[in-house]
Amino acid sequence: MRAPADPRVTWDLPAPGGLPRTADLEPLVTRVLAPNPSAMTLDGTNTYLVGASGSGQAVVVDPGPDDPAHLAAVEEALAARDARCVAVLVTHHHGDHAEAAQPWGARFEAPVAAADAAVAGPRGRVLEPGERLHLAGTSLGVVATPGHTADHLAFRLESGAVLVGDHVLGRGTSVVTHPEGDVVAYLESLRRVHDLGPSALYCGHGPELTEDPSAVLDFYLAHRAHRESQLLAALVRGAGTVEQMVADVYAEVPRELWPAAAQSTRATLAKLAADGHVVVDGDRVGLP
Numbered sequence: 001m002r003a004p005a006d007p008r009v010t011w012d013l014p015a016p017g018g019l020p021r022t023a024d025l026e027p028l029v030t031r032v033l034a035p036n037p038s039a040m041t042l043d044g045t046n047t048y049l050v051g052a053s054g055s056g057q058a059v060v061v062d063p064g065p066d067d068p069a070h071l072a073a074v075e076e077a078l079a080a081r082d083a084r085c086v087a088v089l090v091t092h093h094h095g096d097h098a099e100a101a102q103p104w105g106a107r108f109e110a111p112v113a114a115a116d117a118a119v120a121g122p123r124g125r126v127l128e129p130g131e132r133l134h135l136a137g138t139s140l141g142v143v144a145t146p147g148h149t150a151d152h153l154a155f156r157l158e159s160g161a162v163l164v165g166d167h168v169l170g171r172g173t174s175v176v177t178h179p180e181g182d183v184v185a186y187l188e189s190l191r192r193v194h195d196l197g198p199s200a201l202y203c204g205h206g207p208e209l210t211e212d213p214s215a216v217l218d219f220y221l222a223h224r225a226h227r228e229s230q231l232l233a234a235l236v237r238g239a240g241t242v243e244q245m246v247a248d249v250y251a252e253v254p255r256e257l258w259p260a261a262a263q264s265t266r267a268t269l270a271k272l273a274a275d276g277h278v279v280v281d282g283d284r285v286g287l288p
């Protein structure tokens with residue numbers, strides 16, 4: 001059982017920790033890296049400013065942690081674009097993306113928009129998949145990408161680039177959380193973004209993927225299929241609990257990531273159970 005090859009190993013991507021604090025990715029987009037690196041957030045959370053140059057406006061996507069140094073960096077990047085923030089968009093409710101949404105929305109006097117009503121807040125806007133937002137002299141398509149979380153959205157830009165939040169990460173693969181996440185929905189969402197033929201993927205964490213974004217989406221799909229066969233193989237080898245399966249399949253992965261691996265494993269087992277390949281009873285897993 002060969003693991004699918006990650007096409008990015010041959011790409012010239014910055015090393016972990018090597019992302020610049022602020023980077024202009026294309027005329028429409030500036031990225032500001034938040035100072036919250038960790039095993040789960042990689043280099044830190046990427047906050048994106050999107051707007052037509054000369055419009056004097058920008059949308060802030062995924063403000064990230066409510067951190068004064070990060071706010072200062074975002075305000076500096078807005079000033080460099082000669083833009084004021086006209087809306088705060090959020091890809092999903094996790095704190096490393098959404099925490100600053102309400103405080104910064106208030107500070108910028110800009111509405112907050114997200115799929116989750118609690119993130120959008122009382123004066124915010126709940127986004128619907130398929131809608132097109134006309135903001136900051138450009139437009140953003142709202143793309144449903146449930147899987148990592150149920151409320152996850154991506155935003156497609158006029159340039160063809162897609163802001164993908166945690167649906168796809170700049171390095172490694174993403175986690176389908178459990179019980180909120182959904183592997184079947186996740187796979188559909190990967191295909192949906194693939195079908196858009198993105199010119200670039202701007203990820204919630206890690207570097208921008210510009211060389212061959214579709215190859216990364218193909219890899220993500222193959223990786224998920226590989227995980228399914230690995231879990232079935234572990235079961236045949238005698239792993240009878242979620243914990244034993246994680247220890248078997250994720251033996252090479254640092255232990256600090258095992259709790260996330262356990263969530264992904266549970267989410268994948270839920271799909272395998274729905275397909276009739278396994279029986280899951282609490283922590284115990286068996287063949288039907």
Ligand SMILES: [Zn+2]
Binds near residue numbers: 041094
């Ligand atoms: Zn995240």
